[in-house]
Amino acid sequence: MPEVRVVNLTKKFGKIPAIDNVTLTIHDKEYFSLLGPSGCGKTTLLRLIAGLIQPDSGEIYIGDKLVNDVPPEDRDIGFVFQTFALFPHMTAWNNVTYGPKVKGYDMAEATTIGHEVLEMVKLHERLDAYPNELSGGMMQRVAVARALAAGAQLLLMDEALGQLDAKVRTEIRYEIRRMAKDLKLTGIHVTHDQSEAMAISDRIAVMRKGKILQVGTPQELYMEPESIFVAHFIGESNFLEGYVASKTCEGNIIIELREGTKMEAINRGFVEGNQVVLSMRPETLIVEPGLQEGQNVLSGTVERITFEGSSVRYEIRLPNDEIVIAVKPTLSSALFKIGEKVKVFMPVEYTHVFPYPDTGLKEEISVA
Amino acid sequence: MTERITKTLDKLSSRKAIKYGVYAAAIIIFFALILVPPIAGIFIKWNDIQFIFAQPPLVNRALSAIGNSFTVALIVAALDLLAGVPMAWLIARGKSRWLSALDTLADIPFIIPTTALGFSLLLFWSRPDGISSLFGTSLISPGWLLVMLLHFTFSFPVVVRVMVGALLDYKMEYERASRTLGAAPFTAVRTVTFPVLRPAMISAYIFAFARSISETGATIIVAGVFGQGGFENGAVFIQDMKNTYAVTDPALYNGAIVFASFVLIAVSIGIFIAIRLLGPKLKLPLKRVRPFAERKLSYKKAANSRNTVILVVFFALILLPSLFVALTAFQVIPTPTFTDAITGKGIWGTFWQSLLLSYGLGAIVTVINIIIGLPTAIIIARKKAGKFMSSIFDLLVNVPLVVPSIALGVSLGIFWKSAFTFPDFVLLVLAHLAITYPYFVRSMSSALERISPDIEEAARTLGAKPLGVFRTIVFPLTKYSMLSGAIMVFTRSVSETGATLAVTANLQTAPVLLVNWIKIPGLATSQDIALASGFLVLFSFIILLVLRLVVGREEKY
Structure with missing residues (x-):
């Protein structure tokens, strides 16, 4: 009623x-x-x-x-x-x-x-x-x-x-x-x-x-x-700032991050030159030392490890000096060590792209 | 230099022996100066009671006078609660900005020395100058009704003060919860708010009761003459015994005052204990709620008419009569009486002397109170004497509050005079100290209870010595309560007549002088008295202003 x-x-x-x-x-x-x-x-x-x-x-x-x-x-x-x-x-x-x-x-x-x-x-x-x-x-x-x-x-x-x-x-x-x-x-x-x-x-x-x-x-x-x-606020996300560099023939966009690193992501009505924020959930990142080079595969160094019980959380520094967080189930594979070189793959289908906020990224995600 | 002294004192304060020495001294002083003399004195002259028993009519007169004391106090305290709770409600819950002014106005009868208040009421209700001029005859003659009105008036602010504090502390969430469960506003207040506030109501009742039972000077002023239609309560009876028999028949006089004081003290403490024990058990059962009828009482109209009634009662019955003397005093200003007063001519010389004595005495008593009251407050608030002993102590501190002050003075006078020959001034200090002791200790201990012990412990872990903690943490957080406690002690001392009359015949404080001016015919003109009362009211206003400024700032924390 x-x-x-x-x-x-x-x-x-x-x-x-x-x-x-x-x-x-x-x-x-x-x-x-x-x-x-x-x-x-x-x-x-x-x-x-x-x-x-x-x-x-x-x-x-x-x-x-x-x-x-x-x-x-x-x-x-x-x-x-x-x-x-x-x-x-x-x-x-x-x-x-x-x-x-x-x-x-x-x-x-x-x-x-x-x-x-x-x-x-x-x-x-x-x-x-x-x-x-x-x-x-x-x-x-x-x-x-x-x-x-x-x-x-x-x-x-x-x-x-x-x-x-x-x-x-x-x-x-x-x-x-x-x-x-x-x-x-x-x-x-x-x-x-x-x-x-x-x-x-x-x-x-x-x-x-x-x-x-x-x-x-x-x-x-x-x-x-x-x-x-x-x-x-819901769950956790990695945010990377960049701008739309070009479009692919499948309709996706190529985003150029800091220091020229390029990433492919699903387009949501952006045009070339738009300033954007690329976001990915930590558990969608695939981290392996032996991944093939290719689109959306970056090399990085493990900087910090947090053991959370059922999962392990890695902070990985990318070549452009940005840090991404990846979460892997504890029992699924061997654990990495601090300083270990790894490859990080960010699947295109799990990417989200948002327009860059007027007030800046920091202010936008502040919960205060 | 001062830094070195504080450092040394800080160091000393962390020594166990010194710390416990201070607490022990506070406890010993409490028993030796405050608690025992006002009660033990009457037992020293216990045997004199036989002299009054030789005269049964006098015994009966004493008992009926004492009965009157308690009847008046019990009824007046109830009426004060009835009028004071809606008033406090209006002040605490209302939304108008005028309410803070109303809050200040409500304190006025508390701050004016009761003798000036008594004279003001006498002028207003009985003398041809006041309201009676409208009727051509004395509207209310001195007697029991005027005594009731007087006691109602000076106890009213106490109830309002306590209840406003309680209402501001009350968690509105309870009332909101009740509303969401389906209770109309009136039902919510009846079934939730009032029961939760019951302890506050009980202490408001006790305060009003205690104030009524202790008042002497103003009661003598408005009681009229015994045997000629006048009214007599315990205090008036004791004073009358003094006037009648002190010189002519000292043995009978001693017997009468010891007897009256004993009964007053015993019954008063008995009633106090009864209220403390039975009050919390007094339960108004929820019983059946009548949603429809109670809803009607919740309407805005009902609330508005309640507010109107309480405001009319306050202004017409309490404030106007209280301040009426000020009007009369203003009329005196252009007359020669005023010049006499300013230049201290004739009887005015003694007036200014007595005023000086009153304020000097008040100041000394206040300072001593702070020194001996502070450790006591800490013992009570921090349970330094163990949980059980500390709460017993907490209870005992209230005793001087409920002992009628004239009886306290009688007993204390006998006690000290039996062993020492103190000058009268020292006796006055001791008597006022005993009477005012609860005020400072209570306001200080409740302020201390509001400070979490965590804060003090945090300071200790950061390296502060006990005295350093007090200096840097406790004092800054409680200084306003300390000041308002001190001002309460001061005003109470300046107002006090009963104990003063009982311990000395030679020294006249301002309110005692005022009583004499009014009661002894030919001593002073009615203009003199009005002007003297006017001065007392004026000085009280200055004190009230200071109090407001000080307490108003307290809300910062």
Whole structure:
């Protein structure tokens, strides 16, 4: 039932727009993430949807209803706060049954609902404990249970996993997705952690400086980033600056990098002379000492090695003094050593070319 | 040179013996000067109680007077909470820029010495000059109602101050969470905000209660004459015993004041403990929420009418009567009384002397308080005496706050006079020290609690000695709390009448002088009194201004 739609939404704090003319549709029963670095406006957007703050202009629809003037208590939402905001003077049980009680349900009804949601979050013990006596994971479960018990169809979560330990966090994030799916809820999840967003979302909106840069499934964002920022923020990318030198007969372009190094890449409407940024994912690079010379094969020297468990990360210096990062599965081949001469092949089909940003590459990928 | 001294002191401070010596000294001074004398004194003259028991009517009169003290304090503190919470709400949550002015105005009755306040209320409500002129008759005669109004007025700022602080510290996230769960604004406040703020409300109640139970000078002014329709509470009774029997029947006088002081102190501490223990257990159950009715109460209209009511109450019942004396004082300026006052002619010579005594005494008491209060605050905030002992200590520090000051003065006077022959001024210093002690220690210890021990430990790991940590880290972070604590001590000392009356008959501080001018017929004209009160109000305003400038800057951290 609840599709969430915001249209031309703007919210300023002082003169700075926290949300800058945003239009977005979140489908019914979708698990959706708002992803971006801190200060990008994702929490502000969530709070606007919840009605905790009022927009300066634009419209917010929940279902088909314009809710701009509807107070938060009447929006039928469940909100899980970053700090959990469990009422410190109530036990876990009273926190959970608070929603039904303030909506005027009778005790028996509130009790039934309470048991149902606690079953769902798998919390059975320590219901008489006060919030300050609970562990982070338990507080999290109580906070989610409390939001669900209010009978919401729309679950809003503001960095709700940020306070948890890494292990608990990965465990709980799948549970929350499963619950939202079981209950057929629409979920909006705010996070700055791209791996969390990738793992649990149906779709993700990447935000930056109050604007939405791209909306898509995790795969779309990863495989087809529409901007340098998205390529940088989702996963990891190598960026090399250059200009379009010529076109090949297959329709690809030849990019001349620093010091005249030439690389072939897929064209996206560029013409000769355009200043561009070439990007490649580290795991798409093929690194072997004995590769044949040829197009997109460069020689380089291993400068730094980082062992990351399942994979190994190499920083390789190219002849033109630029550094590219390559990631190889640990068990797939022999490990290289620092100082070792290698050949790096960058397959054309995995290249992305973006126009060179007006503000410079450094500013474009800064997350501050 | 100074550098060498600080270096030596820093070095000394890291010696265990010196560190613990300072803490031990603070604890010994607390017990020897602050806690024991105000309570032990009455036991020295315990046997004199028989003299009052020989006169049952006097015992009954004493008991009913003491009963009045507590009735007034308990009711007034409740009324203050009722009016003070919405006022604090308006100040803390409102959006108008005028609210910071309102915030300052709310402090006025706290800062004006209560005797001047009492006279102002007397003028406003009872004398023909004030509101009564509209009715042709005295609207409220001196008596219980005027006493209630007076106590309501001077306790009100305490409640507002405590509640504004609590509301600003309160995490709005709780209330927002409640709203997202379906609670209307009124329901959210009722079920979440108020319960979370309950500890603050309890301490606001205790403060208002303590202030009411201790007040003496102004109460004497507005209570009227006992037996002629006047009102008598414990403090007024003790003062009346002094006037009636101190010379004619010293044994009966001693018996009466020891008896009254004992009952006052015992009951007061009992009530204090009861509120501390039972207050947090007092639970307003969530019970059933009536969404429809509570929603109605949440409307803007309801909030606006609540704000209107509280503003009317504040301006008409509290602020206007408090400042009425200033208006009268202005009218005196063109008259010869003003020239007399400025030149110190006649009775004005004694007025300026007493003012000098008041401010001098206040300054000395403040300085001593800082010296002995600082280590105590550290002991409490950093639990230097162990967790259990430190929290006991924390509780004991509050005792002088809830002991009625005239009873404290009586007991302390007996205690010191029984062993030493101090000059009256020393007795005054000791009495004021005992009364004001909690103010500095409390404001300092809560400021210290706000500083994370991590910061101090970081300084130590970087090589600072304990005293160096205090000088470079703790002091800069707490200096504004220190200053506002010191100003509170100073104002409280300048306002104090009860203990002053009890320990000395020879020295007159400004508020005591004012009480005498009002109560002893023919001593001063009503113009003199108004002008004297006006001066006190003026000086208080200057102090308030300084306080605002100082505390206003604190928000930097």
